[in-house]
Amino acid sequence: MTIVSNDPSLWPVIDAYHFSSYFAVAACVGVTYDWTLTFGQEVELVWRQRWSLMTFLYFCVRYLGILFAALSMFYSLPTILLTDTWVYWFTNLLDWINVLVFAMLWVIIITRLHAMYQGSRKILIFLIVTFLAVNVFDGVVVIMATMHMSGEEYILSGSYQCRLNYPEDVSLLGSIAWILATVWEVLALCLAVWIAVKHFRELRRHSAGGIIGDCFSVLIKTHMAYFASFVAVSCFQLILNLSPTILADLYSLEAETLLGLLQISTVVQAYVLGPRLILGVREYHAKLVANSDAASGGQ
Template structure:
């Protein structure tokens, strides 16, 4: 059996992750009100709010599992773990939808690209859902007391670790595919813009898209790498490597929260902020509406972003 144990050190990392996501939420709340709450609601609005505030729930549940002074029964520990795990899977599905929307807009609403992306999305997420169900069925929670503190331990069979690793591998393949598609269309547009000396609004918009996508991609690769190390090297989580295991798990907690719940919402917020500045700074904004992130907006050029 592979075992994932939380300790006082793990609790410190869990609190750090929670503070990080709530601090970012407070830091961007003014932008959120202006660019999300006060705008016409759309699918991107729902996805932004879902990812943002489910992140706070995810981080809070992590603290609950790691808290050394809170006594949870075995059943409650298992329920909290399942809810936390399900929240993570659901949020990653929403992030996939955000990226699909961005790519669909960058490819000027291409139906072929949309069908390809949706089919890939469904295949990966159906597999993730099956793994989640199997993990839920085959895991168990256990509470024990160590040095006067309550510890929550989640037990699961070794083959579940292999399935979890597969989900992260598929997720990484998806992210690489999305990055390649975004890079290809961006290079193509930049070449066209240079040819016609038309750099400006659309070029800047592509720059914003690529910049936010690259940062998000790098963070996903880091999280995926850490998860693969944990799933494929269960010996790291043994008592013989206690400090290393806790440092690894704590780093994974923080990276996961930052990648999904801090950088994820910025995939939308960054584009909306760019569009708002463009509308405020230039008469050219009269010909602008936002790519798929602002209701009914398209760049009025030969290329839609």
């Protein structure tokens, strides 16, 4: 059922909807711009290298990210008329892209941690078990949201909108899924920092820095940048979930600004810094190979 209204009291809702679309456009522009900046590195470090699991994950994260940003921008445009059926499929597609991409990002982080712990089987098993538990729960939440989602179409003063409704238990499960994901990210960071500190102490004790120390520096640097964006996402999410002022008026300028910043931070974390987790390490190894060839050529 489509609800048509020209009630002036609904203009703040229309303005909020228009305002939120700017953040979707900004996120799409940011992802596309980062892709253009790193495309040369991508060709050199990914396209021209031997295919591996990391190559597959890079392409999936990078290009699903571009697709996600483009669809989110299209979905947010107030001049696009989408029926509740189309909104249903759009929302489900975006949700599943997010689930798949974050699962791939965690596979990348598990691989990095496994290498940092020198192939420790205990660490690998622990990370895989926790990874599966969190992602299976995320998948169940998305399936339940898909099954119980309902929508209403609105045409408010010529602006097309669609409101999605979820049962309270599904919203609660979504909050639990977010908490579990946060715990997993914090755990991964702690494991990375712990092994890095341990290795740096050993290198200092034995005065054997050099390549190994530099490699760990690269791993920690890229991981810290990724985690910093996750902290920003978590902070915005906490404010949105716990602030009574925001919850009382989700169409206020403050609420829409936080929602927009949350959207941009999530996109940056997954689809900008995510691919750079792989590019950063590959760029470092490429420089090592180039320096080694230069040194051997000079001799």
